[in-house]
Each structure stands twice: as C-alpha cells, then as structure tokens.
Amino acid sequence: MAPSEARLVRFTETGPASVLTIVTEPVEDPREGEVRLRVEAIGLNRAEVMFREGAYLEQPPLPSKIGYEAAGTIDAVGKNVDDFKIGDRVSTIPAFSMGQYGVYGERPVVPAAAVAKYPEKLSPREGTAIWMQYITAYGALIGIGRLSKGQSVIITAASSSVGIAAIQIAKNIGALVIATTRGASKAQMLLDAGADHVVQTDTENLEDRVSEITEGAGAHVIFDPIGGPILDQLAAAAAPGAQIIEYGALDSRPTPFPLFAALGKGLTIRGYTLFEITHDPDLLAKAKAFIYQGLETGDLVPLLDRTFAFDDVRQAHEYMESNQQFGKITLTLDGS
Amino acid sequence: MAPSEARLVRFTETGPASVLTIVTEPVEDPREGEVRLRVEAIGLNRAEVMFREGAYLEQPPLPSKIGYEAAGTIDAVGKNVDDFKIGDRVSTIPAFSMGQYGVYGERPVVPAAAVAKYPEKLSPREGTAIWMQYITAYGALIGIGRLSKGQSVIITAASSSVGIAAIQIAKNIGALVIATTRGASKAQMLLDAGADHVVQTDTENLEDRVSEITEGAGAHVIFDPIGGPILDQLAAAAAPGAQIIEYGALDSRPTPFPLFAALGKGLTIRGYTLFEITHDPDLLAKAKAFIYQGLETGDLVPLLDRTFAFDDVRQAHEYMESNQQFGKITLTLDGS
Numbered sequence: 001m002a003p004s005e006a007r008l009v010r011f012t013e014t015g016p017a018s019v020l021t022i023v024t025e026p027v028e029d030p031r032e033g034e035v036r037l038r039v040e041a042i043g044l045n046r047a048e049v050m051f052r053e054g055a056y057l058e059q060p061p062l063p064s065k066i067g068y069e070a071a072g073t074i075d076a077v078g079k080n081v082d083d084f085k086i087g088d089r090v091s092t093i094p095a096f097s098m099g100q101y102g103v104y105g106e107r108p109v110v111p112a113a114a115v116a117k118y119p120e121k122l123s124p125r126e127g128t129a130i131w132m133q134y135i136t137a138y139g140a141l142i143g144i145g146r147l148s149k150g151q152s153v154i155i156t157a158a159s160s161s162v163g164i165a166a167i168q169i170a171k172n173i174g175a176l177v178i179a180t181t182r183g184a185s186k187a188q189m190l191l192d193a194g195a196d197h198v199v200q201t202d203t204e205n206l207e208d209r210v211s212e213i214t215e216g217a218g219a220h221v222i223f224d225p226i227g228g229p230i231l232d233q234l235a236a237a238a239a240p241g242a243q244i245i246e247y248g249a250l251d252s253r254p255t256p257f258p259l260f261a262a263l264g265k266g267l268t269i270r271g272y273t274l275f276e277i278t279h280d281p282d283l284l285a286k287a288k289a290f291i292y293q294g295l296e297t298g299d300l301v302p303l304l305d306r307t308f309a310f311d312d313v314r315q316a317h318e319y320m321e322s323n324q325q326f327g328k329i330t331l332t333l334d335g336s
Numbered sequence: 337m338a339p340s341e342a343r344l345v346r347f348t349e350t351g352p353a354s355v356l357t358i359v360t361e362p363v364e365d366p367r368e369g370e371v372r373l374r375v376e377a378i379g380l381n382r383a384e385v386m387f388r389e390g391a392y393l394e395q396p397p398l399p400s401k402i403g404y405e406a407a408g409t410i411d412a413v414g415k416n417v418d419d420f421k422i423g424d425r426v427s428t429i430p431a432f433s434m435g436q437y438g439v440y441g442e443r444p445v446v447p448a449a450a451v452a453k454y455p456e457k458l459s460p461r462e463g464t465a466i467w468m469q470y471i472t473a474y475g476a477l478i479g480i481g482r483l484s485k486g487q488s489v490i491i492t493a494a495s496s497s498v499g500i501a502a503i504q505i506a507k508n509i510g511a512l513v514i515a516t517t518r519g520a521s522k523a524q525m526l527l528d529a530g531a532d533h534v535v536q537t538d539t540e541n542l543e544d545r546v547s548e549i550t551e552g553a554g555a556h557v558i559f560d561p562i563g564g565p566i567l568d569q570l571a572a573a574a575a576p577g578a579q580i581i582e583y584g585a586l587d588s589r590p591t592p593f594p595l596f597a598a599l600g601k602g603l604t605i606r607g608y609t610l611f612e613i614t615h616d617p618d619l620l621a622k623a624k625a626f627i628y629q630g631l632e633t634g635d636l637v638p639l640l641d642r643t644f645a646f647d648d649v650r651q652a653h654e655y656m657e658s659n660q661q662f663g664k665i666t667l668t669l670d671g672s
Contacts, residue, residue, distance in 0.1 A: 227595050257593040262607025268607045271598025
C-alpha cells in the first residue's frame with residue numbers, strides 16, 4: 001500500500017542546481033487516464049538542466065516539478081486505463097509537461113499514455129535510459145533524415161545519451177558514423193560505442209576532417225543538439241542536399257543561419273524535438289516497435305554512467321553540467 | 337546570315353551598374369550540344385545584379401559575361417542537337433554558368449538543353465519572363481513545400497517577378513496567399529495580381545497580421561528571397577511543421593537561425609535555388625510541362641514592367657536596384 005506522503009523535487013526559482021529542493025507532500029491519486037509509479041530509478045536529461053535554468057522550450061510554472069524519465073512499478077491506476085495494472089514494471093516516455101508531471105519523485109502520477117513496459121532483462125536504471133534517447137534519435141535519423149546504408153552521418157555532442165543512441169541506430173542502419181566530441185577524453189569511448197570516426201572539435205577542423213573521411217562527399221545527415229556557431233561548420237561539412245537536424249540549444253550564443261551554404265548546396269535545416277513523435281500515437285507506436293526490437297536483438301544497448309542517491313539530486317545535476325559523463329546519469333531510490 | 341561581329345555585355349571588375357560595358361566581339365559558332373540565338377529581348381534578374389556585385393553564389397571569372405534570360409530565334413545549331421532547328425523561337429532556361437554563357441548580347445551561344453520554345457501568343461519580352469520565375473516558384477511551392485489547397489503561404493518581396501509567379505501558382509493551387517512588400521506603393525498591384533492579403537512590412541507587424549489572417553494557425557509554407565533578420569519574423573509567423581524556403585540573399589546582413597521557434601514548432605528551413613531543377617532533366621521536364629499548361633490555360637501570365645534599349649543596360653540595372661518595378665524588367669534589342 002502506498003504511503004500517505006512521499007518525497008519529490010521542486011524548485012521555486014530558476015537557477016543553478018542548488019534551486020532543486022526535496023520536499024515531502026501528500027501522495028496524489030491518479031485521475032482518469034493516469035497511473036502512479038513507485039519509482040526505483042530516475043534518468044537525467046540535459047532538458048531538465050535547461051528547464052531548471054529557465055532556458056528550455058517550456059518555462060517552469062514556479063514552483064515547479066521536474067523530470068522526464070523514471071522507472072518503477074505501477075502502484076495505482078486511474079479510470080479508463082486499460083493497458084496497465086498495479087505491479088507492472090514500466091518507465092516513462094517524455095510525452096508530458098514537466099511542470100505538470102515531473103517525475104523526480106518517489107510516487108509521481110503520469111499519463112498512462114506516457115508509460116511503457118521495458119524488457120525484463122534491463123534493470124530499472126537501464127529502463128530510464130530508453131525512451132528519450134532512442135525516440136529522439138530514431139525520429140531524427142530515420143523519420144526525418146531517412147538515413148540509409150552507406151550514407152555518412154555526423155553526430156555532435158556524441159557522448160550524451162542521445163548521441164550514443166544515435167551512434168547505435170546509425171550503425172544498425174549501416175551508415176558511416178562520424179562522432180564529434182570536444183576533447184580527447186571521450187574519443188576512445190565513442191569508438192568503442194560504435195563510431196567509425198571521432199573528430200575532436202577543440203583541436204581538429206570539422207570540415208576538413210569530414211571531407212577527408214568522406215572523400216570530399218560531405219555528410220548526408222547531421223544530428224546536432226548544440227546550435228550556435230557550430231552550425232556554420234556543420235553546413236560546410238554537409239553534402240549537397242543534406243539534412244541538418246537541430247534538436248537542442250546547448251550553446252547559448254546566437255545561431256547563424258548558413259545562408260550561402262544552404263542556397264549553394266540545397267541544405268535543409270530542421271528544428272526537431274521528440275514531442276513530434278511522443279504526441280502522435282501512430283508515430284509513437286512505430287518508434288516503440290523499432291526500439292523494442294533493437295533492445296531484443298541487442299543492437300540497442302542503453303549505456304549507464306554514474307548513479308546518485310535521490311537525496312543527491314543537486315550533485316547529479318552538477319555532474320551532468322560538468323560534461324564528464326558517458327551515457328546516462330541516474331538517481332537510484334531507497335530500496336531499489 | 338549572321339554577322340561576323342556582335343555586341344555583348346562584359347564586365348572586368350565587380351561593382352555598381354557602371355561596370356557593365358557593351359563590347360563588340362567576333363560571333364562564336366555553337367559547339368556540340370549548343371545553339372546560337374539571334375536575341376530579341378533580354379529579361380533581367382536580381383541574380384544578375386548580385387553576380388555583377390560579386391555577391392552571388394557563383395563568382396564571375398573576370399572579365400565576365402552576364403545574363404540568364406533571353407528570347408529570340410535560333411540562328412545556328414551545333415552538332416548533336418536534335419530538338420531545335422534554325423528559326424525556332426525560343427527563350428533560355430537558367431541552367432548554365434553566367435560567366436561561361438551569359439546571354440546579355442546579340443548572338444549568345446548557349447547549351448541546347450538550356451533553351452525551350454515558348455507559346456506563340458507570348459511576345460519575346462514575355463518569353464524572357466517565364467523560366468526563371470516559374471521554375472523557381474514551382475520547385476519551391478510544389479516540389480519542396482507541397483503547398484496544397486486551403487493552406488496559407490507567405491510570399492515575401494512579392495513584387496519581384498518570382499514573387500508574382502509564386503502568387504499565380506499558389507492561387508492556382510487554391511492556397512491562401514499572404515504577400516509582403518515594404519511600403520504602400522505596390523500593395524494594390526499585389527492584390528490585383530492575386531494576393532489574398534498584403535502585409536506592408538515597413539509599417540505592419542508581420543507575425544500579428546499573419547496570426548490575424550490565419551486565425552492563429554500561422555503560415556504553412558513561406559517563400560523568401562530576402563534572408564537576414566526577417567527570418568526571425570517569418571519563423572514567428574510560421575505554423576507548426578511549416579517549411580520556410582530561402583531562395584536568395586537580398587538582405588546582406590547576417591541571417592539568424594531561429595533556433596527556439598524551429599525546435600518548438602518543428603520548422604524546416606530549406607536553402608533552395610532553381611538549379612536543383614534545371615540541372616535535373618526529369619525534374620525540369622515536369623516543371624516545363626506544368627508551366628506550359630499554366631501558360632496555355634492562362635493561370636500563369638508573365639507580367640512585364642519597363643523595357644530599356646540594349647544600350648541602356650546600366651540604367652536597367654539601376655532601375656532594378658531602385659525597387660520600383662512590378663514584374664519583369666527587360667531589354668529590347670534593335671529591330672525586334
């Protein structure tokens with residue numbers, strides 16, 4: 001039976017990790033179409049850092065909840081929920097507003113449409129490292145980019161969980177994967193994760209390296225969460241007719257539109273978030289089928305980085321901001 | 337019989353209209369796959385102003401020829417040209433380098449693949465006002481934008497020949513056409529040309545007006561040759577999932593990439609030139625069929641602005657740069 005109170009993370013002002021506060025509040029009952037989780041692990045995303053800072057697509061309604069990805073078991077089910085029952089082992093799909101449903105907590109309530117079972121062979125921590133990363137990468141590389149065997153793809157900020165997911169999906173398709181990272185520290189890990197080539201952007205010229213790797217052809221698909229001045233370099237490294245898919249704003253500087261490269265090469269630059277998929281039941285069903293199959297065959301393998309206790313959520317955010325991680329940072333809850 | 341010498345326009349340095357010089361040179365014979373024209377009229381394009389300034393996609397090989405569009409009759413045919421004979425009434429399709437084949441002249445030689453017959457009912461001046469404008473607009477609105485009946489389209493710099501062509505094509509599809517122009521002087525002409533609404537960007541807020549016109553939905557397709565800071569406004573006026581097709585660089589200021597609008601609305605921003613079509617025989621054949629049919633039915637009607645004598649090519653360029661025109665500016669040659 002659920003306790004009457006549970007802990008969750010709230011913040012009352014935007015700012016650094018120190019604004020995150022653990023509070024104890026009465027446990028809510030799920031309403032129609034909702035379920036409640038007993039959370040075992042929480043996966044961190046860069047989106048949550050940006051949301052906390054007030055720099056995300058959605059502004060937090062202060063005080064605000066936070067969090068997109070949690071794994072646990074269902075401990076209460078609202079009306080008109082047919083697909084789940086108490087005890088089901090699920091993790092959350094980012095298909096909701098964090099301000100409304102943020103899952104950094106012990107007993108969050110979420111829409112039933114935003115949870116899915118995950119394979120038995122995966123741990124709860126691994127269960128939090130599936131939906132955001134693989135849906136985002138799948139929708140971009142396959143849905144929009146239509147990446148195909150033999151094409152070249154540039155994956156920037158490749159050591160993030162979405163970046164690693166994109167490497168796995170692109171290799172599965174049979175594409176040539178060029179991963180970028182700033183320094184030398186993660187280069188070998190990216191090669192181990194499946195990248196064919198790694199470009200260290202702090203010391204190497206991206207356009208020259210891509211030209212060399214692709215024998216002058218350039219990259220057909222580019223998948224970038226950084227934005228800012230790097231977009232000019234990405235356009236220079238793109239093949240004629242290439243698609244550049246922008247899915248984040250890690251660089252807070254203005255992003256230039258590479259007009260002459262776009263005109264000369266017929267480039268498409270597409271803003272994208274996974275909500276295009278998670279808010280469309282048909283697209284989401286296709287994405288889930290693809291991901292379940294990849295997890296089953298072992299083509300998709302969630303990679304985990306450090307885990308922190310729930311109480312150490314601030315340190316976990318600071319660690320994410322330090323960019324030392326390779327794979328998913330998680331929080332582990334008591335008793336899981 | 338062709339004269340041994342003929343006049344043509346050359347320039348030996350990039351710069352203002354005064355760099356254009358009429359010279360007399362020996363008439364060339366067409367080589368394999370080429371034809372020679374006896375030119376009756378020349379159509380001016382903004383691309384030529386930018387080429388003259390050194391601000392176009394292609395840099396002029398100084399000294400350089402110039403010019404994309406001429407109409408006249410074929411007066412010599414090279415080897416292996418099966419589709420044309422001497423006396424055929426044709427105009428040129430921009431499918432070549434201006435530096436190599438520029439058609440501002442009395443007897444230019446051009447690739448046979450870059451000429452096409454034009455309907456008998458059109459004058460030579462009208463013959464120069466078909467291919468650039470309708471291929472550009474067709475490829476963007478139909479080929480890329482997939483504009484459909486009931487959708488809204490924003491056409492910026494709408495009083496240019498490509499802008500007017502786009503209005504005609506969009507109305508033919510059954511789209512709602514929002515044309516933009518800077519001041520009041522051309523607003524009525526744009527309505528007369530078929531625009532459903534005109535926004536005067538010097539005095540009206542584009543986002544607000546488009547929101548009002550589309551009842552909050554925004555525009556589905558945006559067709560813009562300006563670039564620069566207007567791209568932010570266009571992104572703000574765009575519907576979720578909209579395509580913004582950039583096909584020029586009239587504004588020489590840097591173009592910002594509207595990253596947050598693109599992420600939030602899933603916008604696609606596409607660099608485009610008509611060369612994607614004119615360099616692809618299959619796409620070009622489809623475009624020509626569409627345009628011939630529209631000219632036949634009267635859905636497409638080339639609009640002419642002032643004409644100048646060939647000797648007054650500099651004044652014609654200056655007039656284009658003054659932005660007073662509405663429709664195609666032409667040069668008319670002696671005896672035509």
